[in-house]
Amino acid sequence: MIQAVDVTKDPELSAKLITDATNLDRMHDLDTPGAWEFDFTKQEKYTFSPGSVVNANAATFPALTKIGMTLAQLNLGPCAMLAPHWHPRGTNLVIAVSGNTTTYMVAENGAKPVITTLTPGRMTVFPQASLHTMQNNGCENAQLISALDTADTGTTNVLNAMFDNIPQEILAASFGIPDFNVEEMKKGVAGVGTGSVMGSYECQKRCGIEGGKTNKAKRVVDW
Template structure:
């Protein structure tokens, strides 16, 4: 039942693209710096210490985006062990089911009304939270989670992860793009399950946010 519900949420989805390393040479030098003095000498400008979320190429509310400040996009964070992300969700937008293999994730709502779902592992219950401004939830490392903006206006959240290379695995795109279709059919308990057709309905990698439930879209006239 849970898998079917998550699949229903995900079908119109778009997964989160992997961040491209902005300056591999600088990252390498920062990771090899013997002292903090040496490290700061590699970051001599005040501008080296500023990350503007709003100026990143993926920043959008149509339908939304995940904008990461991490070792790849902001070299100053190389070796620091932290990622900060700005989560933008347009009306009825959602982040489809995914997990972070190398980090626990704290998410706090800045604007909007957002529902989140989290499954820690087999045998535990689904944790559902309602986030409004100032409220926070936690997604433990490698837990499966998703979230949706329930409102007809933009919503924004701030996300902190305890790794500068947290990684993201979007469950259905990963499965349908990489697992043999006959194996997927067996996993669904239906030899007639047309994994190829279902897989084509899952959009390719993008900014991370997708349109959410039909109920919300009807209510907001989308």
């Protein structure tokens, strides 16, 4: 399974770029074929089944080392979504390239949720550490571009982090359900995979996906 966690492509080069004394030294280190090009479509995570988050950052694209930015391509197949998550170290701007995507963001306790509809050319912002999620509302692919103000944003998927790491008795108390069964609940939570999972059953039914069965078969191959 391909995980939505970026692995450093060339640790040795990255370490050298971090310690370079001058920009000229840095340019010499990056004087190799392909060092200044990044093809999103050629990355291992790239897929629309059900979707993916492909990051160009210091780990995946060494030329961004010390630049302090991440550019991500968000690919959402029909009814796909990015599950609720946050970036502990980054604010991100998201602009739609194609499709119709609804986003939901909660900044903190007491703040009203912010809901936006992103169609081509429309943009929204998710401040650092804000909880957010988004779903492709259509039966065709949607694509968005996300720019973040750090090369190491970090991502925390809420449900995965909660069910995989918090003791059952704490979750039971939090949900107010004495006989809360973590293992049973976890069965319905998709892994982080390439960063995207199937969205609402209403959308899947409308698009004839039949509860995600169409994409579930593909997911075994792509992830």
